[in-house]
Amino acid sequence: MPALENDVFLRALRREPTPYTPVWLMRQAGRYLPEYNATRARAGSFLALAKTPSLATEVTLQPLARFPLDAAILFSDILTVPDAMGLGLYFVDGEGPKFERTTATAESIAALAAPDMASLRYVFDAVGEIKRALGRSVPLIGFAGSPFTLACYMIEGGGSPDFASVRRMSYARPDLLRRLVDVNAVAVAAYLNEQITAGADAVMIFDTWGGLLSHAAYRQFSLRPMREILAALKPAPDGRAIPTILFTKGAGASLDEAADVGASALGLDWTVDIAKARRELGRRVALQGNLDPLVLLTDLDTVVRETEAVIQAAGPAPGYIFNLGHGILPGTPLAHVAALVETVHRESRVNPAQ
Numbered sequence: 247m248p249a250l251e252n253d254v255f256l257r258a259l260r261r262e263p264t265p266y267t268p269v270w271l272m273r274q275a276g277r278y279l280p281e282y283n284a285t286r287a288r289a290g291s292f293l294a295l296a297k298t299p300s301l302a303t304e305v306t307l308q309p310l311a312r313f314p315l316d317a318a319i320l321f322s323d324i325l326t327v328p329d330a331m332g333l334g335l336y337f338v339d340g341e342g343p344k345f346e347r348t349t350a351t352a353e354s355i356a357a358l359a360a361p362d363m364a365s366l367r368y369v370f371d372a373v374g375e376i377k378r379a380l381g382r383s384v385p386l387i388g389f390a391g392s393p394f395t396l397a398c399y400m401i402e403g404g405g406s407p408d409f410a411s412v413r414r415m416s417y418a419r420p421d422l423l424r425r426l427v428d429v430n431a432v433a434v435a436a437y438l439n440e441q442i443t444a445g446a447d448a449v450m451i452f453d454t455w456g457g458l459l460s461h462a463a464y465r466q467f468s469l470r471p472m473r474e475i476l477a478a479l480k481p482a483p484d485g486r487a488i489p490t491i492l493f494t495k496g497a498g499a500s501l502d503e504a505a506d507v508g509a510s511a512l513g514l515d516w517t518v519d520i521a522k523a524r525r526e527l528g529r530r531v532a533l534q535g536n537l538d539p540l541v542l543l544t545d546l547d548t549v550v551r552e553t554e555a556v557i558q559a560a561g562p563a564p565g566y567i568f569n570l571g572h573g574i575l576p577g578t579p580l581a582h583v584a585a586l587v588e589t590v591h592r593e594s595r596v597n598p599a600q
């Protein structure tokens with residue numbers, strides 16, 4: 247694999263000095279882009295889009311054609327893995343993801359097994375096709391859901407404001423939740439390794455719901471299986487180590503422990519004081535984040551001011567990647583995204599990471 251023209255993102259993950267702060271946005275390919283909505287309409291559904299490598303490639307590249315982002319992220323979903331376990335993923339418009347079958351009982355959890363990776367071939371084919379389309383331009387991020395966040399959807403059968411049944415299980419039947427996250431950890435490690443083989447330059451674990459757990463339960467059911475996954479990841483086919491990002495939403499109180507599980511970087515949501523996180527974690531990990539996505543639904547002056555504030559708070563130390571604190575929202579004006587990216591690049595060149 248010839249060297250990338252823009253490897254600023256990978257350098258920042260390795261905590262090396264960079265000429266400016268790299269930026270990408272969670273959910274950068276999505277409904278705020280009119281061309282995404284057009285491709286999705288052509289595909290017929292979100293799942294058809296995600297399961298057709300040529301269309302997944304097309305939408306992965308769409309935000310990069312508009313904005314000078316420093317990384318691409320595979321267009322897919324975290325719920326492809328439980329879908330491949332036979333749970334039957336579908337989407338109801340306006341209601342988010344649903345499963346035809348759940349794994350909420352002792353019997354269904356005992357029967358669960360990591361899927362044959364052949365059933366997720368469409369994802370690895372998409373990774374290969376996206377890499378060929380990107381050429382040497384920017385790195386590609388592969389991703390998966392955390393074992394615990396996948397378990398939330400598998401137990402509940404869909405989204406929930408508080409996943410109460412999952413938290414109840416963490417206290418009443420820790421043996422069941424443990425078996426579920428352990429099966430998921432085996433599946434996610436194999437899934438990420440296949441993405442690495444197919445060409446992913448970095449991988450990210452999305453732990454959207456780990457922050458709902460008690461501190462002890464977070465360590466046991468979220469951090470522990472993520473540590474096992476990170477330990478099981480392989481280098482790239484050419485021997486390069488693959489940098490990793492771990493993002494738990496709502497776990498600002500556990501950053502110190504999260505910094506020790508072996509990830510290259512921690513993703514931070516907007517509730518975290520990134521200056522304080524840097525002070526407390528020192529140079530143990532790179533940091534990624536953490537502008538509130540709601541800022542992009544204000545006005546241009548506010549977008550620029552709040553973006554500058556995050557850059558200032560993150561400070562000049564190497565090992566910082568600008569991002570939002572969670573996914574970009576539908577309805578975000580394109581001009582606001584352009585201003586954000588421009589501000590990050592301009593402001594960080596004035597005061598480059600050393």
Ligand code: CP3
Nearest residue numbers: 272273274275276292319320321322323324342452454573
């Ligand atoms: O960042 C990217 O551009 C890559 C694509 C990506 C998607 N989902 C596409 C998507 C990524 C990284 C995800 C991860 C994901 N999926 C997470 C973890 C990150 C997070 O946001 O917390 C979770 C919890 C899911 C599960 C999921 N998939 C939900 C809850 C929804 C509905 C969300 C909504 O806003 O309606 C999805 C569907 C989904 N995944 C969409 C996209 C672009 C919207 C589908 C559509 O076009 O209608």
